[in-house]
Amino acid sequence: MSTSALVADAVSSFKANGRIVIVGASLAGLRAAEALRDEGFAGKLTLIGDEKREPYDRPPLSKQVLKGWVPADHTMLPRSREIDAEWHLGIAATGLDRKTKNVRLANGDLIPYDRLLIATGVRSRPWFNKEEAKLKGLFTIRTSDDAEALQKALAAKPKRVLIIGAGFIGSEMASVCRELKLEVTVAERADAPLIGALGGVIGKIAAEMQRDHGVDLRTGVSVEKLEGDAARHVRRAKLSDGTTLDVDVVVASLGSLRNVEWLEGAGLATGFWGVGCDAGCRAFDINGVVTDSIFVAGDIARAPHVLYEYQFMSAEHWDNAVIGARVAAHNMVSLEPDRRPHLLVPQFWSGQFGVNIKGTGVQSFGDEVVITQGSVKERRFAAAYGKRGRIVGAVTFNHGKWLEYYTALIEKSAPFPPPSPGYDVPTDTKPVPAEFPDVRAPTELPTVVLTGHDPTDRGAAFAPARRR
Amino acid sequence: MRIVFDLNRCLGYAQCIPLAPDVLKLNGEEAVMYDPNPDDSQRQGVLRAAASCPVQAIMVDFADNGKETKS
Amino acid sequence: MADMTPEAAWAAAMAYKNRPNPYPFFDELRKTPVVHVGGGLYVVTGYRELLALAHDPRISSDTRRLKARRDGVEGNVSEYGEHGTMINSDPPEHDRMRRQAMRHFGPPDSPYVIADMEPLIQKLCNDSLDKIKASGKRRFDVVDDYGYPVPVAVICKLLGVPMEDEPKFHVWVHDFMAGIMDVGPDMNTEEGKARHERGVTSAEAFANYTAGLIQGYLKKPTDCMFSKLVNEDGPDGPMSVREANINANLLLIAGHDSTVNTISNCVMCMLRTPGCLELLKSRPDLIPGAIEEALRMQASVQFFPSRSATHDIEIGGTVIPKGSPVHLMYGAANRDPLRFPNPNTFDPARQDNQHFGWGSGIHTCFGGPLARLEVNIAFETFLRRVENPRLVCDPPPYRQSNVFRGPEHLLIDVDGIRN
Numbered sequence: 030m031s032t033s034a035l036v037a038d039a040v041s042s043f044k045a046n047g048r049i050v051i052v053g054a055s056l057a058g059l060r061a062a063e064a065l066r067d068e069g070f071a072g073k074l075t076l077i078g079d080e081k082r083e084p085y086d087r088p089p090l091s092k093q094v095l096k097g098w099v100p101a102d103h104t105m106l107p108r109s110r111e112i113d114a115e116w117h118l119g120i121a122a123t124g125l126d127r128k129t130k131n132v133r134l135a136n137g138d139l140i141p142y143d144r145l146l147i148a149t150g151v152r153s154r155p156w157f158n159k160e161e162a163k164l165k166g167l168f169t170i171r172t173s174d175d176a177e178a179l180q181k182a183l184a185a186k187p188k189r190v191l192i193i194g195a196g197f198i199g200s201e202m203a204s205v206c207r208e209l210k211l212e213v214t215v216a217e218r219a220d221a222p223l224i225g226a227l228g229g230v231i232g233k234i235a236a237e238m239q240r241d242h243g244v245d246l247r248t249g250v251s252v253e254k255l256e257g258d259a260a261r262h263v264r265r266a267k268l269s270d271g272t273t274l275d276v277d278v279v280v281a282s283l284g285s286l287r288n289v290e291w292l293e294g295a296g297l298a299t300g301f302w303g304v305g306c307d308a309g310c311r312a313f314d315i316n317g318v319v320t321d322s323i324f325v326a327g328d329i330a331r332a333p334h335v336l337y338e339y340q341f342m343s344a345e346h347w348d349n350a351v352i353g354a355r356v357a358a359h360n361m362v363s364l365e366p367d368r369r370p371h372l373l374v375p376q377f378w379s380g381q382f383g384v385n386i387k388g389t390g391v392q393s394f395g396d397e398v399v400i401t402q403g404s405v406k407e408r409r410f411a412a413a414y415g416k417r418g419r420i421v422g423a424v425t426f427n428h429g430k431w432l433e434y435y436t437a438l439i440e441k442s443a444p445f446p447p448p449s450p451g452y453d454v455p456t457d458t459k460p461v462p463a464e465f466p467d468v469r470a471p472t473e474l475p476t477v478v479l480t481g482h483d484p485t486d487r488g489a490a491f492a493p494a495r496r497r
Numbered sequence: 498m499r500i501v502f503d504l505n506r507c508l509g510y511a512q513c514i515p516l517a518p519d520v521l522k523l524n525g526e527e528a529v530m531y532d533p534n535p536d537d538s539q540r541q542g543v544l545r546a547a548a549s550c551p552v553q554a555i556m557v558d559f560a561d562n563g564k565e566t567k568s
Numbered sequence: 569m570a571d572m573t574p575e576a577a578w579a580a581a582m583a584y585k586n587r588p589n590p591y592p593f594f595d596e597l598r599k600t601p602v603v604h605v606g607g608g609l610y611v612v613t614g615y616r617e618l619l620a621l622a623h624d625p626r627i628s629s630d631t632r633r634l635k636a637r638r639d640g641v642e643g644n645v646s647e648y649g650e651h652g653t654m655i656n657s658d659p660p661e662h663d664r665m666r667r668q669a670m671r672h673f674g675p676p677d678s679p680y681v682i683a684d685m686e687p688l689i690q691k692l693c694n695d696s697l698d699k700i701k702a703s704g705k706r707r708f709d710v711v712d713d714y715g716y717p718v719p720v721a722v723i724c725k726l727l728g729v730p731m732e733d734e735p736k737f738h739v740w741v742h743d744f745m746a747g748i749m750d751v752g753p754d755m756n757t758e759e760g761k762a763r764h765e766r767g768v769t770s771a772e773a774f775a776n777y778t779a780g781l782i783q784g785y786l787k788k789p790t791d792c793m794f795s796k797l798v799n800e801d802g803p804d805g806p807m808s809v810r811e812a813n814i815n816a817n818l819l820l821i822a823g824h825d826s827t828v829n830t831i832s833n834c835v836m837c838m839l840r841t842p843g844c845l846e847l848l849k850s851r852p853d854l855i856p857g858a859i860e861e862a863l864r865m866q867a868s869v870q871f872f873p874s875r876s877a878t879h880d881i882e883i884g885g886t887v888i889p890k891g892s893p894v895h896l897m898y899g900a901a902n903r904d905p906l907r908f909p910n911p912n913t914f915d916p917a918r919q920d921n922q923h924f925g926w927g928s929g930i931h932t933c934f935g936g937p938l939a940r941l942e943v944n945i946a947f948e949t950f951l952r953r954v955e956n957p958r959l960v961c962d963p964p965p966y967r968q969s970n971v972f973r974g975p976e977h978l979l980i981d982v983d984g985i986r987n
Contacts, residue, residue: 086501086533093530104533107499107558348505376505380528385509402625404660427527429508430930434623450625451878452658512926514675515682515937523675526667540853542683548856549940551932553922562853 036364043143044362047072050132050140052122052291053148054078056086057327057350061146062112064358074114075140077132079149080172081119088347090176091198092380095205097184101177122149125295130322143322144361147292147304147312148354150328151285151345161255166263167279170198179280183209187277190214191266193252195222197379197386197476199282200235204381207242214245214274216252216266219466225475226377227388227424229464230398231412234405234426238382255279285345287329298485302343303329305484308370310357313484324361326353331480335372336439337394337421340479344375374436375477378429384408387429390422390439391477398463399446400455401435403428410455411435414463415445498535498543499558506554513549517542572596578605581900582752582970588963590970591912594900601904602884610877610888611895615904615924617884618896622928626879627894629931631656633876634893653811653818654934656874665815666934668807672796673726674937682938685722689942692718693949701985707960710978714950715831719942723823726938727816728792729781737777741821743770746968751873763968778820779813793819819935826868827939829967829974831946833866834859836978837914839959844916849951858916859943863902863925865914870899870973872927898924899973955983 030038049065051058054076062076078084086104093099117134124133131139153169156162166187168179183190183206190206192199195217206213219225221232222239239246247270254267266274289299297320298305298313304325305313310332312323325332327350331343356371363369379386392398395414403410403426411431414422419442423435438447446460500520509527520535520543535543540561547555572580574597580586581593594613597603601614602621612618621627630652654665671677696714708714720738724731747767754760785795786809798812807815838844838858848854873895881888888894902923903911926933933939950957960979967976 088504089531089533093532098530099532099534105499106533107501107556107561109556110559346505348503351503378504378507378528380524380530383525383528385525385527387505402659409663427509427525429527430510431623431625432508434620434625437620448626448879451628452625452630453660453663510932511675512932512936512940514679516941518675518679518683522679526676544853545856545940545944548860549937551922551926551928553920 040362040364040367043072044068044070045072047143047362048075048141049073049144049146049361050075050077050142051146051148052077052132053146053150053288053327053329054080054116054118055084055148055150055327055350056106056347057148057150057354058146059084059106059108059112059354060351061148061326061354061358062114063109064355065362066110066112068359068362070358070362072143074112075117075142076114077117077120077122077134077140079119079121079135082173083118085173087171090173091170091201092205094173094176095170095180095183095202096208097180101173101180104173122291125292125297127295127297127320127323145323146354146357146361147323147325147329148327148350149288149291151287153281154283154286156255156281156283158255161257161263163261164255164257164263164279165261166257166277167255167281169281169283170202171285179278182278183211187211189274189276190278190280191216191252191274191276192280192282194218194282194284195235195239195246195248196282196284197223197226197377197381199280200239200381201379202280202282203239203244204242207244207382212245214247214276215239216250216268217246217248218251220248222246222248224464224466225393226477227392228395228398228414229466230461231392231424232464234408238384238408242382285328287343289329297323300485302341302478302480303331305341306330306332308333308335308372309360309368310353310371311360315485317484324357326350326357332371333482333484334479336374336442337391337479338482340481341484342375342391343478343480344373345476346375346377348376349373374439376436377476384426385429386424386426387432388422388424389432389436390414390420391479392422392424392463393465393475393477394421394479395445395463396465397445397460399458399460401447401458402431402450402453403455404453405455413438413445413447415460418445419443420445420447498537498540498561500531500533500535500543500547500561501556502529502531503554503556504529506552507550508552510551512551513546513555516546516549521546574600574603575606578611579753582754584754584966584968584970587966587970587973591900591903594897594903597897598900598904600884600886602886602888604886608889608891609893609895610886611871611897612884613897613900613904614884615901615907618898618901618924619928620883621881621894622896622924622931624881626877626881628658628876628878629656629662629874630658630876631874633878633891634874653815655818655822655872655931659930662930664804665807665811666930668802668804669793669797669815669819669934671802671804672793672800673934677802681726682941685726685938686941686945688725689718689722689945690949692721693946694953697949697953697985706983707979707981710832710835710980711828711975712977714946715828715835715978718831718946719824719827719939722938722942723820726793727819727823728785728790728794729820733777737774737820740770740774740777741825743767744774744821745825745972749969749971752970774821775814775817778816782809782812782816822933823935823938825972826974827942829866829868829972830859830863830939830943832975832978833868834862834943834947835950835957835980836959836962836964836975837862837865838916839957839980840962841914841916844914845951845957848916852948852951854916855947855951856940856944857918857921859940859947860921860923860925861914861916861918864908864918864921864923865902865912866973867899867902867923867925868972868974869925869927869933870971871895871897872931872971896924896928898927953986954980955986957982 224232256265577596598613747763964975
């Protein structure tokens with residue numbers, strides 16, 4: 030038999046009889062399952078998720094759910110088709126045995142696999158002080174249960190809300206608080222909101238937006254202590270600027286931790302930034318050898334990206350989960366030369382303070398920024414980021430229809446600054462340093478991070494924040 | 498019903514919102530906010546809204562579409 | 569067909585004799601998706617290229633740039649006015665005017681205005697069919713007897729235009745469409761030039777008419793969109809009288825004319841496709857998608873000749889020189905086989921149908937949601953009540969305009985009209 034006939038045989042045999050296990054039953058897991066069936070996979074499909082609920086969409090949790098418009102359990106994800114899978118919901122995976130090819134569950138069950146997809150995503154970084162973390166009225170937000178609890182707390186009209194961390198989610202929550210006419214303080218360690226993702230120049234605009242809407246924004250400030258009352262409910266926060274705030278609700282929006290603990294001992298390239306995989310979603314082992322049967326998708330994946338010097342990119346983005354899942358699914362039932370790369374220009378959106386902020390590319394890869402269209406004062410503009418004379422990212426504020434023009438420029442590594450538009454030219458069109466913080470400086474963890482060239486993550490340079 | 502917006506695709510054309518204004522709202526001039534699991538009584542408006550999107554950013558569950566089951 | 573030069577293909581695509589089916593000539597043109605067709609004019613018929621240019625801030629819609637050119641340019645749209653309406657302006661003025669108008673029409677400020685018109689639209693559709701039923705005739709014109717009356721009544725109610733003036737402005741709109749919204753070599757004939765003259769006169773009369781309405785509302789504000797445009801305040805302020813005059817003109821024409829074409833095109837596409845009528849009757853959930861598919865196949869606005877390049881733009885293997893007029897051919901790009909499988913087949917259940925029937929980019933149809941509501945209700949009502957409709961004459965006679973293209977009449981035979 031020729032090699033290509035052998036390969037075709039192996040693929041069709043696997044599609045008919047193989048066993049695929051997907052660990053992680055949220056957005057990436059669901060879309061991978063749908064894609065597998067679309068690809069003609071007819072074998073046994075198992076999905077394992079530690080949350081009890083069927084897959085649901087998370088972005089609405091920090092917006093319409095928190096606002097009280099939509100109940101927290103009301104964001105079930107639509108499906109494109111029947112999946113015909115065995116579901117284990119409300120049970121965590123606790124270990125992976127690559128020799129026997131089994132996933133171990135919290136209840137002791139062993140789930141065998143021929144091919145595995147890791148899609149266990151991230152969880153909220155908890156408050157750093159374990160005792161204070163037990164206080165009532167202190168929240169993190171990731172799951173629908175979190176959102177339900179926080180929604181109730183906000184609906185009870187607290188006197189002041191304290192949000193710790195002004196990343197995208199923290200800022201969105203502050204915006205919702207103001208829409209609910211609640212007093213809100215935002216404490217951000219870095220010099221500006223969104224600074225890790227968009228740099229200080231744009232961060233300054235984000236800070237003005239917050240203050241224009243009545244947010245008590247404190248930058249360069251960390252929260253050193255939380256104190257509770259006799260009922261162990263949080264009542265006071267001591268800030269590093271020497272002030273003490275009376276607060277009834279505290280939300281710690283400190284970024285994410287990748288759910289890699291269950292993979293300890295499995296010999297995969299796991300670390301702080303997730304599971305290292307190739308551009309076709311195949312996981313690397315701890316020595317940098319690519320595996321055949323283990324794939325990664327979603328928030329937990331870090332994969333090399335051709336547009337960014339092949340650095341391993343970790344992206345907590347919605348479309349990274351959806352499209353990565355689809356590519357992983359295709360590659361799980363394909364062999365060379367039919368495998369495809371997962372190469373996405375990262376995109377994000379954030380609705381806050383009446384402004385739709387959209388981004389494309391990796392802004393933090395750039396060192397210069399220039400306003401290319403519109404008016405900063407009116408919060409309607411586009412800005413481009415450049416590195417060594419090439420465009421690497423862009424952001425729009427209420428100017429989203431222009432974003433794909435910049436995406437096309439990024440895909441081509443077009444010159445920076447981009448050509449000026451034919452109209453609506455900003456008053457100042459000189460590129461300036463983008464003012465991204467030193468990677469070692471304490472700041473919120475941005476949602477897209479380039480983590481160097483080491484597949485195994487050991488070299489990934491991240492210094493946890495030193496408390497002042 | 499179950500719907501989800503691909504908010505990366507969404508550019509704020511807002512062609513959809515007036516066709517199902519109970520379910521779809523515009524926050525500011527460009528950011529759409531929606532009820533991901535609207536009541537079945539909203540079906541006609543939601544289907545009209547989904548068809549209206551120039552970038553097809555609105556996904557409706559296959560069971561809500563009246564399509565044949567893909568299996 | 570034998571290879572044609574771009575100039576010849578363009579002339580054929582624009583010629584009235586090919587109005588029923590210009591698409592083979594668009595296919596010919598699309599061999600070079602961005603191409604010079606003579607007189608410095610570039611036309612874009614490739615999907616990918618059109619999508620890119622519609623989002624490119626180096627493409628201007630400001631027709632004053634075209635007026636500066638005098639050599640062989642199809643710059644007929646200057647009659648929309650010196651200053652510029654939404655359709656032929658650029659940001660920031662375009663964005664501001666659109667916000668000022670949208671304040672009284674759609675979200676975020678008026679999200680229910682359109683939905684609130686549903687009962688009126690339904691009543692108008694039923695009244696039109698009742699009238700046909702009462703007449704006892706078994707053959708009627710989808711355009712004159714059904715497709716036209718509904719949108720024109722809706723837009724008059726919304727804007728605040730007296731219906732008793734309709735016979736008057738109907739003629740002006742017709743002349744404008746036939747004499748100004750028709751481009752190409754036909755316009756260089758004696759007949760074309762005469763048509764153009766008449767169009768200019770009618771456009772002027774029409775402009776004076778809408779200006780008069782605005783003046784009236786300045787003196788006596790009422791609860792209609794024309795009045796709110798100039799009287800009500802907002803973050804951008806009310807629209808200036810000068811801008812309101814010409815935008816009012818735009819809103820009235822654009823607010824009904826293409827809707828008429830869309831209704832006729834839906835019926836025509838459906839009746840041309842065996843089995844489609846039965847499918848849509850049994851699957852009304854497919855109707856919204858079927859309407860989009862009809863717009864893909866037969867875009868009611870085939871292109872809008874306002875655009876030009878403000879820089880040299882490299883695209884589709886060509887460089888469009890700075891200053892060149894550029895026509896984004898929505899109707900042609902909608903049939904690009906590289907984007908749409910079986911592009912010339914009407915498939916009411918077509919997936920991933922991101923067509924250009926409503927335009928693309930910041931100038932995407934302002935009235936789209938209202939038009940869709942009207943067409944949805946009109947089409948649903950037609951399907952529910954009209955028994956066994958059959959096309960009498962295919963292709964039907966077409967209107968003159970190649971920009972706002974559609975059947976002049978669409979005669980159908982029916983067995984009856986249900987209650």
